Amino acid sequence: MSNYRRSYVPGGVFFLTIVTYRRIPLFSDVENIFRLRKAIAKMRTEKPFDITAAVVLPDHLHFIWSLPPDDSNYSSASLSV
Numbered sequence: 001m002s003n004y005r006r007s008y009v010p011g012g013v014f015f016l017t018i019v020t021y022r023r024i025p026l027f028s029d030v031e032n033i034f035r036l037r038k039a040i041a042k043m044r045t046e047k048p049f050d051i052t053a054a055v056v057l058p059d060h061l062h063f064i065w066s067l068p069p070d071d072s073n074y075s076s077a078s079l080s081v
Contacts (some may be wrong), residue, residue, distance in 0.1 A: 008073060010067070050066040
């Protein structure tokens with residue numbers, strides 16, 4: 001089993017990479033990018049955070065997220081696209 005290390009810093013800034021299943025180029029389709037934006041907007045209403053930067057590539061995403069000062073658990077804000 002993997003032994004991941006995570007930094008839990010209240011109000012921290014985190015770099016994340018999210019890869020599609022089997023690197024299927026889901027985000028080559030503009031409709032899927034629209035769905036991604038909608039999912040992120042919904043997620044941010046439930047678990048607030050700032051998106052400092054985002055890069056959407058056909059088969060993966062890069063984000064820089066900034067959490068609120070009282071929040072250190074970036075993994076609880078998960079994408080359900």
